[in-house]
Amino acid sequence: MPIAIVRHFALALLLTPPVLFADTVYVTNEKDNTVSVIDFDTLKVVNTFSVGQRPRGIALSPDNKILYVCVSDDDAIRAFDVENLEPLYDLPSGENPETFVLSPSGDRIYTSNESDNIVTVIDTSRRSVLNQIDVGVEPEGVAISPDGKIMINTSETTNMAHWIDTETFQIFENSLVGQRPRDAAFDLDGRRLWVTAEIGGTVSVFDTASYEQIIELKFKIKGIRQDRVQPVGLYLTRDGKLAFFALGPANHVAVVDAQTYEVLDYLLVGRRVWKLAPTADEKFLLTTNGVSGDVSIIDIENMKVIKSIKVGRFPWGVAVHE
Amino acid sequence: MRASHLCSLLMLTAVLLPVDAENIRVGYLVETRDPPPVLSNLDDPPEDEGVAGAVLGISDNNSTGKFSGQGYNLEVRHIDQGEDPKTALASMATDGIRFVLLDLETDTLLRLLQQPVPNHLLMFNIAAQDRRLRDSDCHASLLHTALSRDMRSDALAQLLLKKRWKRWFLVAGHRAGDEKFAAAVKRSAKKFGARIVAQKDWSGDFDARRSAPAEVPLFTQGPDYDVLMVADESGDFGDYLLFNTWDPRPVAGTQGLVAKTWGRPVEQWGAAQLQERFLKQANRWMMPRDYAAWLAVRSIGEARLRNPDATSSGIEGYIRSEKFQLAGYKGRKMNYRRWNGQMRQPVPIMWARALVSQAPLEEFLHQRNELDTLGLDRADSRCKLN
Structure with a gap:
């Protein structure tokens, strides 16, 4: 049988039912200064376009019309028109923005300026800086509560999660977490905050009413040195049932029961798995794998990695457009 | 270090602290050094390293x-080369400083440790790489954030063994540190199963900048080896061995491929x-x-942050x-290793422009902590602090 037909056949199997794959995926390639565009219909990279220097954090506006990309070494968050992928304008992000989070309505962007120990708050419609907040050393992860009232920033060398009131821009609480906190996220109901710590190898879960830590999660993968188990990116499912953690150089994603905190599985993905994002229907979870330069696709229901797609050098962030 | 420059830096770090903050003073005792003349003089050593x-x-x-709610201050005291550091340290302790970084030559540090050290003082060795400070001459009040030479040569040995470059030709200069580095290389060879197939001393009586292409091939001709290991800590001649050997062989040790705690390619x-x-x-x-x-300074900060006990002994x-x-x-x-106060740390292996690897390499296992495959392990150290 000719090879082309075999491949076609295999692809056809993967694509049943085809209606599942309708999304477009954007991946920042940190060391290529590009964004790869993956068509989820064909699971192929259909476009790669230049965005600026050292692209890392990436997200879409709530209306899916604008693609925001942190171009760290250009000291900006660049806005692209999703229709034609042309640059629209730069937002004043402060120096060296690494990653950011949008407010639920999309009217603000909160970004961490890792070299200046500040978080910059940007008004997205006026394209101006609303405020800059002093935080700890090397701010990194940013998260916003579902009601938009609390913003969390993790500082990697201070080892804290800073709780910030988005009306007053004041830090009202600091929570110590494990060494080198990387990312944070709230449950959809806003009751818990989850913070990953890369070097500590832990995930701290906080009660957002009391700011008290509920539990500290640790991971153990057979055959992998404990020091390589480094939680970085995370994703919490909308129903509050599952939590996924990218474990960096352990090359696995941990699947945790978000109610019992039991680790359900470790899924082997690419090397140095970094960030996670779901498809719109939440049937699949995508991972960026920095060292192997690819994106893995996890089938959430079956808890299986079904495919990896080669992108550029050092894929960092991922955003999905329905 | 120009005094004015240092003052402005110190003021910079002292600003922004709340008035009622708990103040933690960190002393820094530095011995002025006169670097020896070297043939390879491309880089001026910075005065404020x-x-x-x-x-x-x-x-x-x-x-x-x-x-x-803590504020930190750095207080720097200088002593002359070879001066007894006792007085300076004692005056810091009398002033109420409880943490002191020691930026001293080995002999000066040993002299300090042979006398009674003020009570309630925790010292960090940030400069001296000697094995004996982690071995028979260790001290209960001294931690080491500087790597020992053994840790550096063990790191190199791991990479070379992994690559199966097991036959080493050792070339050593005759300045103070060179002999010690050469000894460390020999110990690492034994520890990991490499062989020193030849050893030569570098006399250094000609200017290698001018004559290396003529001298080095002859100097290195003869032995059948995989890697030329050079021990030249002051950077006098080692750089001229590269690409001048008789056989096409890589150079490692203090020049060429080096293992050190930090360098520009680490990113x-x-x-x-x-x-x-x-x-x-x-x-x-x-x-x-x-x-x-x-x-060292971050260790103090991290310990205070995690520990409600603000006393210096609590932090220690x-x-x-x-x-x-x-x-x-x-x-x-x-x-920190409990038995001798050495900080466990990965050791990057690099050449001037790129990182090559980082020890401990995965192939080298240890029953407790892979980082203890580097340097003096508990069983080998005569230092038994804990």
Whole structure:
């Protein structure tokens, strides 16, 4: 049988039912200064376009019309028109923005300026800086509560999660977490905050009413040195049932029961798995794998990695457009 | 270090502290050194190596201290080369300083340790690499954030063994550190199963800048070896061995492929951020002593942050405990060996422009902690502090 037909056949199997794959995926390639565009219909990279220097954090506006990309070494968050992928304008992000989070309505962007120990708050419609907040050393992860009232920033060398009131821009609480906190996220109901710590190898879960830590999660993968188990990116499912953690150089994603905190599985993905994002229907979870330069696709229901797609050098962030 | 420059840095780090903040003073005792003349004089050694790293550590601690209510100050005292450091240390202790970074030559440090050290003082060796300080001459009040030579040569040995480059031709200069580095290389060869197939001393009686292409091929002709291991700590001649050997062989040791605690090519695990922060502050790249000083100051900051006991003995107790861990941009948490106070740390292996690997390499296992495959392990050290 000719090879082309075999491949076609295999692809056809993967694509049943085809209606599942309708999304477009954007991946920042940190060391290529590009964004790869993956068509989820064909699971192929259909476009790669230049965005600026050292692209890392990436997200879409709530209306899916604008693609925001942190171009760290250009000291900006660049806005692209999703229709034609042309640059629209730069937002004043402060120096060296690494990653950011949008407010639920999309009217603000909160970004961490890792070299200046500040978080910059940007008004997205006026394209101006609303405020800059002093935080700890090397701010990194940013998260916003579902009601938009609390913003969390993790500082990697201070080892804290800073709780910030988005009306007053004041830090009202600091929570110590494990060494080198990387990312944070709230449950959809806003009751818990989850913070990953890369070097500590832990995930701290906080009660957002009391700011008290509920539990500290640790991971153990057979055959992998404990020091390589480094939680970085995370994703919490909308129903509050599952939590996924990218474990960096352990090359696995941990699947945790978000109610019992039991680790359900470790899924082997690419090397140095970094960030996670779901498809719109939440049937699949995508991972960026920095060292192997690819994106893995996890089938959430079956808890299986079904495919990896080669992108550029050092894929960092991922955003999905329905 | 120009005094005015240092003053302005110190003021910079002292600013922004709440008035009622708990003040933690960190002393820095530095011996003025007169670097020996070297043939390879491309780079001027910076005058503030070490202290600039401590300044950055203080500034990092203060950024965190804003949220936890601590302020840190650095207080630098200079002594002349070879001067007895006892008086300077005693006056720091009398002033109420409880943590002191020691940026001293080995002999000066040994002299200090042979006399009674003021009570309630925790010292960090950020410069001296000698094995004996972690072995028979260790001290209960002294921690080491500087790597020992053994840790560096063990790191190199791991990589060379992995590559099956097991036959080493050792070339040593005859300055103070060269002999010690050569001894470390020999111990590493034995420990990991490499062989020193030839050894020669570099007499250094001609100017290799002019005559290396003529001298080095003859000097290296004969032995059948895989790697030329050079022991030239002051950087006198080692650079001229590269590409001048009789056989096409790589050079490793103190030049060529080197293992050290920090260097410009280190950029993984967020290291690019530390590099950038340091460059901005000091207007030069971070060097090993800067990094060791930064580690020491950050150890104090991290221990205070995690430990409700604010006394100096409380902070010291936490640093020495199993709970202590420090993220130091090398991908693994670091802590201190209980038996001799040496900080466990990964050792980057690099040449001038790129990182080649980082020890411990995965192939080298250890029953407790892979980082203990580098340097003196508990069973081998005559130091039994705990």
